[in-house]
Amino acid sequence: MFRIENDYVTLVRFSEQSNSELEEAKDIKIEDYKEVIERSIDRAKRPGRKKINPHYLSNAELYNEVVECKKRGEMSDKLCRMLQLMCDNIASRWNFFGYTYIDEAKASAMLNLVIKWDRFDHEKYNNAFAYYTRCILNAFSLVLRTEKEERVKRDKLLVEMGMDPSLTYQMDTKENPDEYY
DSSP states (O other): OOOEETTEEEEEEOOOOSSEEEEEEEEHHHHHHHHHHHHHHHHOOOTTTOOSSSSSOOOHHHHHHHHHHHTTTOOOHHHHHHHHHHHHHTTTTEEEEEEHHHHHHHHHHHHHHHHHHGGGOEEEEEEEEHHHHHHHHHHHHHHHHHHHHHHHHHHHHHHHHHHHHHHHHHHHHOHHHHHHO
């Protein structure tokens, strides 16, 4: 932390246990402090440092690739890699974390994208990223729905056989115990 008083900058360290001031460092003139900041900015702008792009895929790149592929009439390897990257990143979101069948969902999404990649209307819309994201999310939710239906069928068979069903099934039927036994 620092404090500015009368053309001087006072650097102050704080304790992690409390917010009391531990010690005050030397007073530095504001002009000297500006030089230190400018030097650190210059170090950050060195040529050799690669700028990190916070976005893994931009809408413009995806849109341009889709338009080029539609002109050729076939899906390129680059577009396929872009869509695969989108599937992987969407699968790593918090709401899909921990599913054992996420690989099946990714495969289903990629299959849908390969079949329907050319249905995006680039003359009417310009957000290809949103279109393909929605396609992937729809494929994921379809897989989740079918897995849930299969789980419920399996649990009903287990109950009929006199065995214990899954905990999820027990919690879902807790309000209606007549359904359970």
